[in-house]
Amino acid sequence: MSDSLTIMSETAEPSAPAPRGGIGRRALRRLNLGRRWFRAWRRTRPFWGGVWTILAGLEIVKAMSFSIGLALTGGWSYAAGYVMGGGLILFGLVAWFAPTYKGLAGFVAFLVALAAFPTANLGGYLLGSVLGIIGASMIWSWGPKRPSKRQLRKMSGTVTPGSSGHA
Amino acid sequence: MTGPVARLRARRARLRYTGPTVDGVRVPRAIAMTGAGLVALAAMFQLVSSNVLAVNFTTTDHTFQVYSNYIQGVSAGGFLSQNKAATAAGQQGVAELGIKTAHLDGLCAIAHESLIGVGDVSLIIKAGAPVRGSFDSSQNTFLDGDDNPVALDADGSLADTTDTISATDLFLNSNDLSGYGNQISGLDLGTNAPDTAQELSTGAWPTNQLQPVDGAFGLTAQHLNVGYLDGASYGINLAGQISLPSLKIRVVPGSSDQTACPNSAS
Numbered sequence: 001m002s003d004s005l006t007i008m009s010e011t012a013e014p015s016a017p018a019p020r021g022g023i024g025r026r027a028l029r030r031l032n033l034g035r036r037w038f039r040a041w042r043r044t045r046p047f048w049g050g051v052w053t054i055l056a057g058l059e060i061v062k063a064m065s066f067s068i069g070l071a072l073t074g075g076w077s078y079a080a081g082y083v084m085g086g087g088l089i090l091f092g093l094v095a096w097f098a099p100t101y102k103g104l105a106g107f108v109a110f111l112v113a114l115a116a117f118p119t120a121n122l123g124g125y126l127l128g129s130v131l132g133i134i135g136a137s138m139i140w141s142w143g144p145k146r147p148s149k150r151q152l153r154k155m156s157g158t159v160t161p162g163s164s165g166h167a
Numbered sequence: 168m169t170g171p172v173a174r175l176r177a178r179r180a181r182l183r184y185t186g187p188t189v190d191g192v193r194v195p196r197a198i199a200m201t202g203a204g205l206v207a208l209a210a211m212f213q214l215v216s217s218n219v220l221a222v223n224f225t226t227t228d229h230t231f232q233v234y235s236n237y238i239q240g241v242s243a244g245g246f247l248s249q250n251k252a253a254t255a256a257g258q259q260g261v262a263e264l265g266i267k268t269a270h271l272d273g274l275c276a277i278a279h280e281s282l283i284g285v286g287d288v289s290l291i292i293k294a295g296a297p298v299r300g301s302f303d304s305s306q307n308t309f310l311d312g313d314d315n316p317v318a319l320d321a322d323g324s325l326a327d328t329t330d331t332i333s334a335t336d337l338f339l340n341s342n343d344l345s346g347y348g349n350q351i352s353g354l355d356l357g358t359n360a361p362d363t364a365q366e367l368s369t370g371a372w373p374t375n376q377l378q379p380v381d382g383a384f385g386l387t388a389q390h391l392n393v394g395y396l397d398g399a400s401y402g403i404n405l406a407g408q409i410s411l412p413s414l415k416i417r418v419v420p421g422s423s424d425q426t427a428c429p430n431s432a433s
Contacts, residue, residue, distance in 0.1 A: 046192070077225045118221070121225065122222060126416060136204075144188035147189040
């Protein structure tokens, strides 16, 4: 059992008094709730690594933008962009929606980004491969780490033992 | 157990951080992996540049401007067709040209793209000998971008193909080609289009493009040598492989033209 301490996410912070009345205020409150939910969601997974990996995949697909029919019937020359780019998009989504597999997803995305260079128009004219390598590294290296001093100060009032925190 | 491994483990356990943690990107690990990836990418780039690693390069919907000091093709066929591989926006009447084996003295391909938030950018791919910044196709002496003459044999073939770009089963679909046809031999203009396939190594045109129909115009050539090739192509398709020595790829702002091809311009 880990003895690490966990910081309560910002969604659990004492919320401000609920605004009363008015459609505008209700909409603002919902927007604020949505923003907090998204922030909490983002902080519990390798979000930015996923973003770069998905962008790399889109760039590689765009660099070999053939019709789906041609990609399916034209052989590897035409399908490579969809296979390599699609693979990167897939592993970016895995990092977002199944962060448990971040280690495997990051490592395989790293290999796919490298393999895209000789197989898919120089890895989407280099840009796709470089973005993919950076994104995959961020996914693979995501995990528990020592908080910065600023984070420690922020945590000091809200730390509860036995749970795990997110940055 | 008091072995070195046990001592190392005990030391690691003593030094292990046991305080509160947060989740995030562990920067040293990320930098190490990114660095390893970029080194591997640079190594592959070097292998491609030095003619060891071949790449798959296929385009269709983007117009490329293709320049070469000299192209030596052996066994070529061509016919008129529609650019089937393009999306609806890229549909054009094109000449499908297939070359069984080709050697190019220098290649400079320029594609233009308009990116949101960035504006017009040009992708410049250079390989082999530097390509001249402008061509004069009125005479049969050809210079490269460093003003060195392209060495040719008496029959118009390249004297030395060691450092040239070599490609097998190279297919171009182009709507505009110009240059100096130098000692082309075995030319047959007006061949029945389906018969042009006999010039290709497979004896058939790739299945992913529109096939030639009986009675349509076609041409074949045994030796297709073209100096100062200047072509607008919708696609460069390789059924085989291509070797790209001294490969350079640059993305530059604005709309570049042939003057960006010589080394002095890079």
